[in-house]
Amino acid sequence: MKKFLSISAFLATFICLLLTGVTEAQASEAASIHQVIETPLPIYLDASEESSVLGYLTQGDFVSAEISQSEWTYIHANGFTGYVFSSGITKAQSTKYLVNKKEGTYLYTYPSPTAQKNGTVFDKSIVNVYGTAPGGWSYVQYGHQVGYVASNSLKLPTVTKKRVNAVKGAQIHLTASPSSEEIGTITHQTVVEQYTSIAGWAYVEAGEQKGYVKASELTDPVSLGNKTYNQGVAVANGQVKRVALTFDDGPDAKVTLQILAILKKYEAKATFFMVGRNVSKNQAIVKQIYEEGHEIGNHTWNHPKLTSLSKANVKQEIDNTSNAIYKAIGQNPTVFRPPYGATSNQVRSVLSMPTILWSVDTLDWKHRNAAKILSYVKTSAKDGSIILMHDIHQSTANGLENVILYLQKQGYELVTVSEILQ
Incomplete structure (x- = not known):
């Protein structure tokens, strides 16, 4: 029996997002990284086995999954955009790494220096690394950007404690830029973990809150002990x-x-x-x-x-x-x-x-x-x-x-x- 989900069902999802005030850009913010567990995994043009096959994914490939409804998931991977069986992918876990290359590093669509460039990540930025590929490559996410970077351009960060000293709290940005979207606020006096500092910005985490804040809004915590x-x-x-x-x-x-x-x-x-x-x-x-x-x-x-x-x-x-x-x-x-x-x-x-x-x-x-x-x-x-x-x-x-x-x-x-x- 063929697995099938009509395009109208996916259109209904987009309409629902629009009616609730969620834009397509915001929908993509919810995208999560998955890894392929079935080989070969076809990418379909529509959510139907009767539609055209755009390409195939192999076991271990990474995909950016946006909308998932039971049997089908809408993904971006290896330059393709389409639908795959949800059973063929599983959510990937990440580890934070620091970009350790003075001129920054390119993001590539696949693990090859001849592949299409998908963006640039600057030196001292924090990226989420989801796994590695043969030839010395790592699959990473920085803000909304995903792709492969050379593994030798990354290193584990040194984490330090800081405290938010901005009275109105520190605005969290998705990337190290005042023009990037704001994704929350860390309140005054909160102790955070700082992973890096880059051009006046610091990547920090406090519980579920994480992202870039202005470094000037942080200070070294004073230990008051148990006095x-x-x-x-x-x-x-x-x-x-x-x-x-x-x-x-x-x-x-x-x-x-x-x-x-x-x-x-x-x-x-x-x-x-x-x-x-x-x-x-x-x-x-x-x-x-x-x-x-x-x-x-x-x-x-x-x-x-x-x-x-x-x-x-x-x-x-x-x-x-x-x-x-x-x-x-x-x-x-x-x-x-x-x-x-x-x-x-x-x-x-x-x-x-x-x-x-x-x-x-x-x-x-x-x-x-x-x-x-x-x-x-x-x-x-x-x-x-x-x-x-x-x-x-x-x-x-x-x-x-x-x-x-x-x-x-x-x-x-x-x-x-x-x-x-x-």
């Missing part, structure tokens, strides 16, 4: 004073969202110390906090007094919360705050992040009075202060706007905890 801090660093004369707003015990489905809206209105950043059981119930809010450039801290799973627990139970409280945060945003928390401020050498021994206490306690949990929150801030806030509040009380959300207005009027910049410690 305990209750006060930030005061700035030098002439620099803007800073305070860190911190919120404990959330996220809360209602109050946290109100607080986020106020912070966004005044372009203020804060740190949220989250209770693990609340993280698991409010993952979308955790993601919003992260994406809006705020810092996320660990505040244990059940909010116990850690100094009364065994070392194993302390570790469980912290690890379970870190795992829940990672599940929500693809990043581990950067700071820790013990419930009630109760810490000890045993508690710190299971931590790899700094313990953050506070220098201004608004007692919002006790009085539940919006006006009193502001009075405590007015009395005690100074350059480098870490201010304690809770994003589970409506009165805290009600009083936050006046607190921010007062602090900004006094010349304070509202930053995250990690920023204020450096």
